[in-house]
Amino acid sequence: MTLHIPTLMLALLLGFLLLTLELGVALRRLHNRPELRSWTWGCWALFAGFAMLAARVVVPVWLSIVLGNGLICLGILMYTRALYRMLLDAPLPRWLIAAFGTSVLGIVVMLSWPMHQRTAIVSMFFVVLLVPAVAIVVRHGWSAERSLRTVAVTMGLAAVALGVRAVHAWLNPGDYTDLLQASLGQGLTFLMSFLSIMGAGFAFVLAVFERVALQMEKLATHDGLTGCLNRSTIDAMLSHALERGRRDRSPVSFVLLDLDHFKLVNDQHGHRTGDAVLRAFARTVRERLRASDVFGRTGGEEFGVVLPGTDASGARRLLEQVRGAVEAMQVRDTIGHPVRITVSAGLAVADPASPISGDRLYGRADRALYEAKHGGRNRVETYSGAESGFFAQEKAPAGAKVPQ
Structure with a gap:
């Protein structure tokens, strides 16, 4: 049994396009929500990243590898930025920005490496960028909006799936000779990883609407200046x-x-x-x-x-x-x-x-x-x-x- 990678790629492209359109509608209704704007940019980055990976049949392979994986790293980073803004009202820590820069540099350095080694290391780059997003929700958002728990769980599943993908690629080089190669291991880990990230996006939209509803309820019962009851x-x-x-x-x-x-x-x-x-x-x-x-x-x-x-x-x-x-x-x-x-x-x-x-x-x-x-x-x-x-x-x- 094998999974057809081009079909999976097309499904993910359509899924992230749908999520991005949903976020665009949400942004029209919810003005001045920087966390939602950051998540939207993350969706666009992931959409563009998958498009570049799929476009390697018409663009130079090195360009597809660098831009495709780099944009996916950027998308995950923007997701984490959205969570920092929502839960801490703070910018991304510098070490996380440095981790993103290191990941992109590593992708460039590994261009000449065998496909299975590059897949394993890049998958771990994705994990490193995902773990802080899960950690901040567990520490600061688990008792807030319930939808944020789904965000943490789905992003955690994505990190686990990517970790499994890294190990599987390292131990089974024959399944990773080409990104579009039909392989059960490659296809299943790829599908689970990015479907989970997509699910986190839909859960995040629900969490934002949940927070807005709570804020509106508070405005109806509290004084805006002092925070006291009205x-x-x-x-x-x-x-x-x-x-x-x-x-x-x-x-x-x-x-x-x-x-x-x-x-x-x-x-x-x-x-x-x-x-x-x-x-x-x-x-x-x-x-x-x-x-x-x-x-x-x-x-x-x-x-x-x-x-x-x-x-x-x-x-x-x-x-x-x-x-x-x-x-x-x-x-x-x-x-x-x-x-x-x-x-x-x-x-x-x-x-x-x-x-x-x-x-x-x-x-x-x-x-x-x-x-x-x-x-x-x-x-x-x-x-x-x-x-x-x-x-x-x-x-x-x-x-x-x-x-x-």
Whole structure:
């Protein structure tokens, strides 16, 4: 039994052309995806490489060997580059670029070698370029998009098949007297190697679409500037926490945090500095929360925190830590001037025996925040249910603006 190599070559050419066309359609839909662009260039390089190998009947053999194998090396390198961009947002390491250059130089040096020896060494060059792609997915992408696991498995199979091809060529020189020679060993290893690489390409496209879908889902639930949950999501999480608190008979604390005099930061230091302050503030708060706590941006410079299973005294201890940490934050503007910021907090606690709604608890925290602002800012106030003093503002007209 033998495999007809020219037929295999034609099938691979058509397969990589189909994959490249699919990637072209994907690029039209997904703008600014450098990893997808790199993989597309890799497909074009592989397509051109196989075309050059098949064209040795009409072009000089030495040119077919150098360009064909060199372009295949380049295609594999571009695949690895795409994975580095996707998983690490980093360029290729220099040693891998050096390995590619060494491989091309080795192909030129081996032009006069016997076919079976050249096939064995070039196959190992391909393996050396494939292994880093598998390794980076296993180390950094195995728990990310599931389709990336298929990329790692198929590229790993390609590396194994190429390794088997190298050993088989070295031990069976009679099967490797010509690239187009009909041979079961040569044909089977050739087919398995590059079909696996082609399969990795289709899996990579799925992984990119999977990542885009997750990013769109995150954009729908998170604030783009700070990475916190957005207002609608935190409202839903607060309602869920209240329901669970009633089932577990545990209190739920809700906090509104508002940066003091934040408008002055934007006016005096610029909006870019204001954005930096918001990001630093979000990071400072997040570092002090538990995994079960919920932190979101409710609008502008105001943030909300849901603290399940936390009573008033526990919430106040946390908020005092947050207040002190925010006061000590080190943020500088675009010309290096320090920017000092403080935060006011309004706290409201839901008793598990009380059927209070999320909106009503939010209103209580808002009134406590109002008192913290009028009481001098940079402080924590707890809703007490009193109607005297500033809590009487509950009767003020709707839409009254909280002082900054």
